Amino acid sequence: MLRIEKLTKRFGDNIAVNAATLDVDKPCMIGIIGRSGAGKSTLLRMINRLSDASDGRILFQGRDITRLRGAEKRAWQAQCAMIFQQFNLVPRMDVVSNVLHGTLNRRSTLATMFNLYPTEDIHCAIDILDRLGIAAHAAKRAEALSGGQQQRVAIARALMQDPAIILADEPIASLDPMNAQVVMQSLRRIHEEDGRTVIANLHTLDTARRYCDRVVGMRDGRIVFDGLPEQLTTGVAREIYGADASFSEAATSTEIDALDAAQPARQRAGATA
């Protein structure tokens, strides 16, 4: 389905991503972990074509994504929607309009200028908000919502594009543990119920373990681990983070365990790893 072959990004002498290879053969939820500067964001930005690769290829269903230009590139960016740590909403605009912005790539400039949205798109936006539990806030300005609610608006905007892949760059890094949990559960549901692939950069090991089917560890631009959450032992985590024996997983914890049952979300929902 998605194949990343020796993908490399250089910024001058600095190699941000170094020959990263990744195969995703069926829809799944992948967590990418690694210390700050490991190359996680750069990798996602290259997949989405926000940033061009220096070397290597991205193939999706056999098509070379790295070569796409113009309208084809924009169509790809809709197929692999991206969400960000800071939500990237228009703060003074109401929630529904923010969600409808997800349809911009298939609308005329004139329609966009005058905020003219087809009724069916408006209904679709409200249905998606309802699914994410925030339809009651549809008419409010985005800035009036909590961080967790704003991130769900950003997810709704991404879903308006009906993407095959959702790339989430630190989606919960700005959120408190309770909101972080709600956002991660939303992403997990979207994967399980819709069959969309979710690839999320995550700061905390427990979040990756709890919600993802597969964990990818990056260190200094390279993929140094690619396996099941249960294979992510403390020793492996130390290697990924380049830490010594004093490394403690608790230090990376969001402590969401206390808010939820002990069982991982992916098992509770009947997913197989």
Ligand SMILES: Nc1ncnc2c1ncn2[C@@H]1O[C@H](COP(=O)(O)OP(=O)(O)OP(=O)(O)O)[C@@H](O)[C@H]1O
């Ligand atoms: N636009 C840029 N220009 C120059 N260097 C960059 C640029 N973007 C990223 N880098 C460098 O590439 C490397 C990887 O950065 P990247 O943001 O991908 O890491 P990360 O793992 O996502 O880190 P974080 O968790 O802090 O976001 C870093 O050394 C960073 O300084």
